[in-house]
Amino acid sequence: MNMNQENDNELKKNAPYLASLEKKNSFQAPEGFFEDLPSKIEDKIQAATTEKKHTYVSLHYVKYAAAAVVLLVAGYYFYPSKTIPQKNTFTAWNVDSLTDDELLDEMSDFPIEYETETVVSNDDADIINYLIDNKVDVTEINGI
Numbered sequence: 491m492n493m494n495q496e497n498d499n500e501l502k503k504n505a506p507y508l509a510s511l512e513k514k515n516s517f518q519a520p521e522g523f524f525e526d527l528p529s530k531i532e533d534k535i536q537a538a539t540t541e542k543k544h545t546y547v548s549l550h551y552v553k554y555a556a557a558a559v560v561l562l563v564a565g566y567y568f569y570p571s572k573t574i575p576q577k578n579t580f581t582a583w584n585v586d587s588l589t590d591d592e593l594l595d596e597m598s599d600f601p602i603e604y605e606t607e608t609v610v611s612n613d614d615a616d617i618i619n620y621l622i623d624n625k626v627d628v629t630e631i632n633g634i
Contacts, residue, residue: 502509588596621631
């Protein structure tokens, strides 16, 4: 059995109505269509290649637009802003209206600088020696 007969048998088995239809070519090409087809294709290819026109876009506009963008960005970046940052200034009126917690919050923003001193002993002997070394008169101390 050849392949066409196998296909026909399978078609009769799976789709009997489809197999019962008459086998005819319902599409017809006009006379001379396939004889003229290669020449028509060649004509269209030649027409497509000859119609090609080169259009050049002037790059002057692109250059000027790019230069304008660069100038605008540089101007925006380097132009000084008119806003002046305000400093936190406190007046007596402002401080009086603040609560203790608000004052602590405001003061925590400022660093506190301290000076550390060495602790000096206050023994009587040390004080007497200091007074003797610096030649301090006893009457000056007593205010007499």
